[in-house]
Amino acid sequence: MNQDFTETAPATTVIGSGMRKVDGLEKSTGRAVYTDDVTLPGMLHGKILRSPHPHARILSIDTSRAEALEGVHAVITGRDMPIQYGIIPWTQDEYPLCVDRVRYIGDGVAAVAAIDEDTAIEALSLIGVEYQELPAFLDPHLALQADGSTPYVHDPRKEGWNGNITKVVELEFGDIEAGMEKADVVVEGDYFFEGTTHAAIEPHCAIGQWDGVGRLTVWSTTQVPHYLHRELARVLELDQAQVRVLQPLVGGAFGGKSEPFDLEFCVGKLSMKTGRPVKILYTREEVFYSHRGRHPFHMHYRTGATKDGKLSSIDAKILLDGGAYASFGLVTTYYSGQLLCAPYEMPAYRFDSTRVYTNKPACGPKRGHGSVQPRFAFEVQIDKLAEKVELDPIEFRRRNFIGENTRTINELRVTSNGFLKCLSSVETASAWEDKFRSLPFGRGIGIAGSTYISGTNYPIYPNEMPQSAVQMQIDRSGRVAVFSGASEIGQGCDSVVAYIAAEELGVPLEWVRVLRGDTDFTPVDLGAYSSRVTFMLGNAAIDAATRLRRLVQGSVSKSWGVKSSEVLLSGGLALWAQDTSKHMPIAEAFNLAEAEHGTLGATGWYNTPKDVHGEYRGGTIGASPAYSFTAHVAEVDVDIETGVVEVRKIWIAHDCGRALNPVLVEGQMEGSAYMGAAEAIMEEQIFKDVDHGRAGLHNAPSLLDYRIPTSLDTPELESLIVESIDPEGPYGAKEAGEGPLHPSIPAIANAIYDAIGVRVDRLPFSPPNVWRAIQRARDEGKLSKPAMPGVTPRDITSETAREGQ
Amino acid sequence: MSNMTEVVRLRVNGDIYEVGVPTHYTLLETLRYVLALTGSKQGCDKGDCGACTVILDGAPTLACLTPVWEAEGSDVITVEGLAGPEGPHPLQDEFDLNGAAQCGFCTPGILCSAAVLLNKTSNPTRLEIQEALAGNLCRCTGYAKIYDAVEAAAIRIKERKEEGGQNDEVS
Numbered sequence: 001m002n003q004d005f006t007e008t009a010p011a012t013t014v015i016g017s018g019m020r021k022v023d024g025l026e027k028s029t030g031r032a033v034y035t036d037d038v039t040l041p042g043m044l045h046g047k048i049l050r051s052p053h054p055h056a057r058i059l060s061i062d063t064s065r066a067e068a069l070e071g072v073h074a075v076i077t078g079r080d081m082p083i084q085y086g087i088i089p090w091t092q093d094e095y096p097l098c099v100d101r102v103r104y105i106g107d108g109v110a111a112v113a114a115i116d117e118d119t120a121i122e123a124l125s126l127i128g129v130e131y132q133e134l135p136a137f138l139d140p141h142l143a144l145q146a147d148g149s150t151p152y153v154h155d156p157r158k159e160g161w162n163g164n165i166t167k168v169v170e171l172e173f174g175d176i177e178a179g180m181e182k183a184d185v186v187v188e189g190d191y192f193f194e195g196t197t198h199a200a201i202e203p204h205c206a207i208g209q210w211d212g213v214g215r216l217t218v219w220s221t222t223q224v225p226h227y228l229h230r231e232l233a234r235v236l237e238l239d240q241a242q243v244r245v246l247q248p249l250v251g252g253a254f255g256g257k258s259e260p261f262d263l264e265f266c267v268g269k270l271s272m273k274t275g276r277p278v279k280i281l282y283t284r285e286e287v288f289y290s291h292r293g294r295h296p297f298h299m300h301y302r303t304g305a306t307k308d309g310k311l312s313s314i315d316a317k318i319l320l321d322g323g324a325y326a327s328f329g330l331v332t333t334y335y336s337g338q339l340l341c342a343p344y345e346m347p348a349y350r351f352d353s354t355r356v357y358t359n360k361p362a363c364g365p366k367r368g369h370g371s372v373q374p375r376f377a378f379e380v381q382i383d384k385l386a387e388k389v390e391l392d393p394i395e396f397r398r399r400n401f402i403g404e405n406t407r408t409i410n411e412l413r414v415t416s417n418g419f420l421k422c423l424s425s426v427e428t429a430s431a432w433e434d435k436f437r438s439l440p441f442g443r444g445i446g447i448a449g450s451t452y453i454s455g456t457n458y459p460i461y462p463n464e465m466p467q468s469a470v471q472m473q474i475d476r477s478g479r480v481a482v483f484s485g486a487s488e489i490g491q492g493c494d495s496v497v498a499y500i501a502a503e504e505l506g507v508p509l510e511w512v513r514v515l516r517g518d519t520d521f522t523p524v525d526l527g528a529y530s531s532r533v534t535f536m537l538g539n540a541a542i543d544a545a546t547r548l549r550r551l552v553q554g555s556v557s558k559s560w561g562v563k564s565s566e567v568l569l570s571g572g573l574a575l576w577a578q579d580t581s582k583h584m585p586i587a588e589a590f591n592l593a594e595a596e597h598g599t600l601g602a603t604g605w606y607n608t609p610k611d612v613h614g615e616y617r618g619g620t621i622g623a624s625p626a627y628s629f630t631a632h633v634a635e636v637d638v639d640i641e642t643g644v645v646e647v648r649k650i651w652i653a654h655d656c657g658r659a660l661n662p663v664l665v666e667g668q669m670e671g672s673a674y675m676g677a678a679e680a681i682m683e684e685q686i687f688k689d690v691d692h693g694r695a696g697l698h699n700a701p702s703l704l705d706y707r708i709p710t711s712l713d714t715p716e717l718e719s720l721i722v723e724s725i726d727p728e729g730p731y732g733a734k735e736a737g738e739g740p741l742h743p744s745i746p747a748i749a750n751a752i753y754d755a756i757g758v759r760v761d762r763l764p765f766s767p768p769n770v771w772r773a774i775q776r777a778r779d780e781g782k783l784s785k786p787a788m789p790g791v792t793p794r795d796i797t798s799e800t801a802r803e804g805q
Numbered sequence: 806m807s808n809m810t811e812v813v814r815l816r817v818n819g820d821i822y823e824v825g826v827p828t829h830y831t832l833l834e835t836l837r838y839v840l841a842l843t844g845s846k847q848g849c850d851k852g853d854c855g856a857c858t859v860i861l862d863g864a865p866t867l868a869c870l871t872p873v874w875e876a877e878g879s880d881v882i883t884v885e886g887l888a889g890p891e892g893p894h895p896l897q898d899e900f901d902l903n904g905a906a907q908c909g910f911c912t913p914g915i916l917c918s919a920a921v922l923l924n925k926t927s928n929p930t931r932l933e934i935q936e937a938l939a940g941n942l943c944r945c946t947g948y949a950k951i952y953d954a955v956e957a958a959a960i961r962i963k964e965r966k967e968e969g970g971q972n973d974e975v976s
Contacts, residue, residue: 024901027909030844030884251910490908674947
């Protein structure tokens with residue numbers, strides 16, 4: 001259901017319609033090639049030996065028996081690649097294989113290449129590793145309190161520091177305490193967001209092929225081929241020009257493949273040692289241990305509002321449980337606060353976030369990186385405030401709307417903003433007015449809103465070069481070839497560049513070919529992360545196609561003796577705008593242009609505007625050329641005897657700027673809402689402690705025991721596209737792949753409260769957690785439908801409640 | 806390491822193959838790594854995700870839990886066997902048209918489960934579709950577009966049968 005913003009959208013014929021994907025039939029017929037589908041002549045199989053201890057020194061490694069096994073071609077250890085890597089250049093703290101210390105159960109220690117997988121597995125069992133076990137830090141609070149009496153997870157960078165601390169960010173905007181003084185109500189609460197993982201159905205896989213004379217090719221399931229390319233060269237001590245990364249189609253990623261992993265370095269090194277191609281495919285268990293998923297967040301929020309329902313002050317203190325390595329943690333720590341400052345006006349805001357290392361698999365970015373957790377806490381805080389000031393929670397949100405073409409309190413530039421449309425869309429579609437506080441006890445409805453970036457303003461390593469680029473060529477047959485370095489992970493970016501080529505050059509979509517996934521032959525795109533691709537790649541593609549279009553229009557106009565601006569390219573034809581009966585096939589038009597200008601190709605690129613953020617330290621983190629906005633309403637049933645929460649339906653309204661292909665946008669909205677609902681009610685990436693088995697061991701490293709929703713568990717999802725036509729997005733488009741995840745979780749939390757009057761401030765809302773909260777409420781006599789706003793007026797000014805657990 | 810190998814005789818997508826495979830190989834390993842039919846995917850290798858689902862004698866079957874010798878004497882149909890010379894199966898076409906395949910990794914298994922459902926019933930309810938796909942995890946779509954695609958394919962199959970006698974039954 002499109003909203004009525006479109007009158008300002010540029011006129012298009014291809015863009016905005018529901019088209020096939022360029023790889024859709026490839027995927028549905030089984031022809032699509034993924035990394036593990038690639039088999040090379042003479043290929044060996046690799047396996048990685050992993051630590052059985054959460055924290056230990058490596059005293060010695062004996063690989064001689066493994067090397068002697070028939071069929072084994074090479075064994076490597078950390079000493080073979082003693083250069084640290086990490087996705088963030090300032091926090092590189094990992095070795096491809098551990099050199100002297102292991103930091104989580106599953107940390108890689110040695111790798112083998114053998115004639116087949118069984119032989120490689122047998123060889124691992126023959127490697128002797130002598131460990132000295134060390135006390136492990138599993139609880140982030142204890143890691144934070146550590147005094148150095150036992151070794152920290154990492155050695156401190158300065159003497160006297162706590163080596164368990166990765167990053168501390170404390171930023172304050174406006175006068176917090178004055179804002180709290182001004183507040184008529186202050187709500188204070190503790191929230192816990194349990195860690196979750198990506199669980200893409202395709203496990204990580206890589207193949208290395210050294211050509212013997214100086215070129216290394218690595219096939220990988222990565223979603224960041226450019227960053228992988230750089231890190232492979234650095235760690236393997238090759239020139240970047242010697243390394244080629246090939247990215248076959250990726251079977252889902254969600255942030256779980258957005259940095260280099262041990263297997264990519266190992267296949268490279270093993271191939272260089274053996275002169276043979278080497279493949280490593282993670283087992284599903286290894287995928288769970290490699291992780292880099294959502295950080296567990298321990299959050300404390302204090303939020304003030306005036307009695308007319310305006311936010312006055314927000315104060316947050318957050319502890320991030322980072323696991324064993326830095327990963328993207330520096331960014332996560334900033335994002336935990338920086339991305340909260342819209343869609344609501346904040347007069348005063350402070351956050352104080354600390355990320356600590358623990359002896360568990362490293363956490364990193366998962367869809368909605370760093371901002372899904374605080375959004376949960378904050379939107380529940382808003383629900384509590386709305387109740388205290390006797391306002392409908394949708395009305396409360398409206399009153400705090402930040403507006404468009406403005407700056408947030410942390411100085412981020414906001415341009416287009418369709419949040420109010422999002423609110424009214426879900427309000428109407430869900431029949432909110434009839435349901436809020438009015439459904440029978442046990443059934444409830446809840447609302448939440450959010451914002452997200454359309455790409456980060458700055459690349460991961462500082463440089464002034466474009467963030468995204470494409471090369472496009474047109475030929476005499478009417479075909480268009482697009483060379484794109486963007487990462488197709490299922491979101492449809494290969495299709496987006498094809499749609500744009502077809503739109504701008506007037507060729508049928510079937511005539512556009514996309515060459516992709518090859519760092520030797522495509523221009524650099526930084527990767528599929530931070531919801532950057534459609535915005536940046538789209539603008540780059542328009543740039544390239546426009547250059548070609550102008551040449552073609554010029555040549556045709558000369559041939560017809562009309563103005564260049566009167567030549568239209570559309571539907572496989574060049575047409576005269578004044579009288580479209582005058583036209584020629586597009587191939588003929590291309591031929592005219594080629595005769596005039598020579599062979600036709602163009603590059604196009606995009607870089608971000610640089611004046612969209614504050615100048616303070618960290619002010620660039622969270623800056624984006626555009627922000628998406630989302631609102632969800634969730635309806636739930638809660639069984640008070642069992643604690644089972646069933647999410648019946650989620651209405652998803654998302655301001656994507658403009659839907660370049662509404663079918664794909666809806667797919668992103670539904671997939672996001674599904675994943676949020678999954679985190680709300682089911683998923684938890686947890687590890688055993690000493691009282692429950694082997695400390696640091698993953699509780700459930702399988703797709704059966706780490707519960708992700710099946711078709712029968714997934715709520716009904718209704719997508720409501722809102723178009724705000726962003727002034728800088730391609731045809732007005734913004735992101736759609738991550739923003740629509742955020743409100744699912746708080747909307748469900750608020751719906752549970754509406755159903756039974758019980759706040760569950762810790763995730764997931766699994767039967768044990770919900771049941772315990774119900775029991776507490778029952779004991780306190782609070783298990784009942786909450787009152788309708790305005791029905792039971794109270795003296796709100798006397799209330800300064802401390803809530804939560 | 807010397808694996809014990811054994812010659813197995815398989816009927817896959819109507820073709821007979823006689824191949825030597827390690828005796829502990831699963832049907833999935835044989836399809837992917839011996840016959841180069843890589844359409845069937847490995848997501849977990851322990852029967853949890855359904856990406857390896859193939860049709861074994863008309864029933865959706867997890868190829869990763871099926872020892873290869875158990876498939877001897879059976880008819881195996883994989884995603885590569887759904888399309889005919891006239892083009893893609895209506896399910897495959899509708900998956901594309903409806904955006905039901907995002908990353909596409911679960912798609913081959915889901916198509917096999919859905920094809921079996923549509924063999925059994927020409928007009929499935931939403932709940933019947935959900936039940937038929939409950940063994941196939943999809944991490945991208947939230948399943949909504951997949952239901953749309955299966956429903957659209959059911960209608961097309963019915964129409965094709967009524968209009969032109971086209972039989973899209975997968976067998």
